Amino acid sequence: MTIKTYVRSTLLGALIALALAGFMLHARIHLITENPAFTVPFIAGILSVVAVPVLFWFKKTLSYGYVLNGFLCIIGTVTMAHYAIARWDAPTSPPDIVFKSMVIDILIVWGKFLVGKALFDLESFGYDPERPKAGLTYRYPNMGWWLIHLAAVSTVYTLGNLLWSRS
Amino acid sequence: MNRFKWFTRNWWILHAVAVPFFFWLGHAVRF
Numbered sequence: 001m002t003i004k005t006y007v008r009s010t011l012l013g014a015l016i017a018l019a020l021a022g023f024m025l026h027a028r029i030h031l032i033t034e035n036p037a038f039t040v041p042f043i044a045g046i047l048s049v050v051a052v053p054v055l056f057w058f059k060k061t062l063s064y065g066y067v068l069n070g071f072l073c074i075i076g077t078v079t080m081a082h083y084a085i086a087r088w089d090a091p092t093s094p095p096d097i098v099f100k101s102m103v104i105d106i107l108i109v110w111g112k113f114l115v116g117k118a119l120f121d122l123e124s125f126g127y128d129p130e131r132p133k134a135g136l137t138y139r140y141p142n143m144g145w146w147l148i149h150l151a152a153v154s155t156v157y158t159l160g161n162l163l164w165s166r167s
Numbered sequence: 168m169n170r171f172k173w174f175t176r177n178w179w180i181l182h183a184v185a186v187p188f189f190f191w192l193g194h195a196v197r198f
Contacts, residue, residue: 036195
């Protein structure tokens with residue numbers, strides 16, 4: 001086994017562990033029978049556990065895995081922030097704001113994103129320690145591109161929530 | 168990677184699908 005295969009397996013293991021943890025946590029807390037919206041973490045969880053690792057494993061589909069993983073994290077961030085806002089029950093102190101909001105859960109999902117990003121970067125750009133980081137921040141596959149997409153998805157999602165009301 | 172190039176060339180098709188999808192998702196998800 002080469003170091004490359006070893007590191008790749010380690011990162012994939014981390015990715016699957018985080019995905020499974022998220023899937024099982026949602027399955028325990030948010031029962032689909034309570035709210036149809038809870039199908040979102042169910043479908044996202046299945047995609048995270050099954051599709052994302054398979055796509056990440058093959059060089060040909062690596063980019064798809066990276067994009068899918070990133071967008072699942074964006075959907076997770078937006079929906080969990082929405083959940084926190086919708087169920088906001090009068091926090092009384094700064095620690096309360098941190099613990100009652102979904103900040104902790106959102107940080108975990110970004111941990112999962114960053115594991116995927118490390119895997120993608122190592123696979124795409126190699127393991128050369130001398131190689132300089134290239135590319136514009138706001139262009140794919142860099143972090144600025146993801147932040148733009150996080151902002152864009154948040155905006156479109158919010159507009160859909162506010163403008164397209166249920167009768 | 169070759170097939171992924173199709174997506175980068177035709178990014179607007181992805182946006183034409185993704186923007187209405189996220190708009191609908193915002194509408195559909197109620198807590």
